Amino acid sequence: MNxxxxxxxxxxxxxxxxxxxxxxxFYTEVKQIEKRDSVLTSKQQIDRLLRPxxxxxxxxxxxxxxxxxxxxxxELKKRFRALSILVHPDKNQDDPDRxxxxxxAVDKAxxxxxxxxxxxxxxxxxxxxxxxxxxxxxEKKKQLKKDGKPQFxxxxxxxxxxxxxxxxxxxxxxxxxxxxxxxxxxxxxxRKRAREEEIETAEKAKREREWQKNFEETRDGRVDSWRSFQxxxxxxxxxxxxxxxxxxxxVKMEQRE
Numbered sequence: 001m002n003x004x005x006x007x008x009x010x011x012x013x014x015x016x017x018x019x020x021x022x023x024x025x026f027y028t029e030v031k032q033i034e035k036r037d038s039v040l041t042s043k044q045q046i047d048r049l050l051r052p053x054x055x056x057x058x059x060x061x062x063x064x065x066x067x068x069x070x071x072x073x074x075e076l077k078k079r080f081r082a083l084s085i086l087v088h089p090d091k092n093q094d095d096p097d098r099x100x101x102x103x104x105a106v107d108k109a110x111x112x113x114x115x116x117x118x119x120x121x122x123x124x125x126x127x128x129x130x131x132x133x134x135x136x137x138x139e140k141k142k143q144l145k146k147d148g149k150p151q152f153x154x155x156x157x158x159x160x161x162x163x164x165x166x167x168x169x170x171x172x173x174x175x176x177x178x179x180x181x182x183x184x185x186x187x188x189x190x191r192k193r194a195r196e197e198e199i200e201t202a203e204k205a206k207r208e209r210e211w212q213k214n215f216e217e218t219r220d221g222r223v224d225s226w227r228s229f230q231x232x233x234x235x236x237x238x239x240x241x242x243x244x245x246x247x248x249x250x251v252k253m254e255q256r257e
Contacts, residue, residue, distance in 0.1 A: 042086045046095065049087065049102040059173040061109035061122055069123050080110040125176065129169035133161065 049058065058064050067079045084106050085091065092099035112118040133155060141151040155161045 040082075040086060042092050042099075043095075045083065045086050046092065046098050046102040049105045050098055054105070056174045056177065057170065058105050058109070059177050060126070060169060061112045061118075062126065063170075064105055064109035065113070069126055076110070076113055080106065084110075125172050126165075126169050129172055130165050132168050132172075133164045136164075 049064065051057065062069050065076070065079050065083060067076060071079070084103060087099055087102040087106060089096040089099040089103060112122070137153055137155050140153045144151045144153075155164050
């Protein structure tokens with residue numbers, strides 16, 4: 001039982017507590033455990049992991065595994081084992097397809113947290129969300145002080161603060177995922193464009209090689225044709241007859257008697 005549960009249960013009974021107090025404390029603790037474990041049923045976990053918007057909710061691996069960022073590696077391992085068993089398709093044969101998707105989400109979150117860089121990145125996002133909310137609270141209180149009003153904001157309530165941090169954290173995870181997808185799409189486009197240019201360059205080089213090959217293969221034919229043409233012109237000149245001119249008719253002389 002953690003500190004929050006102990007506080008909710010009224011704290012640990014003192015040595016002077018009577019039997020009724022001990023029983024009440026035990027009963028309260030049992031109810032707290034039952035309440036906590038009620039959200040750990042297979043169906044509820046599958047519904048949680050596949051709820052609308054889960055593609056963004058599940059970006060936070062700590063949220064997927066429902067574990068504190070400060071949890072030890074051993075605690076992380078135990079949590080993964082318990083949750084993966086709950087949502088495993090073999091345990092949910094009445095809904096194996098959805099169970100498989102939930103199991104994959106849990107498995108991915110666990111593997112991300114096993115990678116030091118991935119885990120550090122997730123922790124940094126959560127910390128950034130908390131710092132943003134704290135900064136926003138300070139700004140609100142400055143404005144209230146300036147307006148001469150009581151310096152109390154709703155985030156002063158622990159539950160409201162937790163919700164504000166949760167929302168801001170989800171927003172940051174979502175923004176990072178959107179940017180990642182944009183970079184990925186840009187990279188795909190750049191690779192596609194580079195590939196198209198590479199293909200075009202290769203096709204152009206191929207056409208040039210084919211043209212050069214055809215040029216070389218037909219060179220002898222072109223030379224022979226030219227030689228034949230030139231030879232034909234020379235022969236035609238030799239065979240050309242000289243131009244003839246018409247001769248005037250002979251004039252007969254008149255005979256005199």
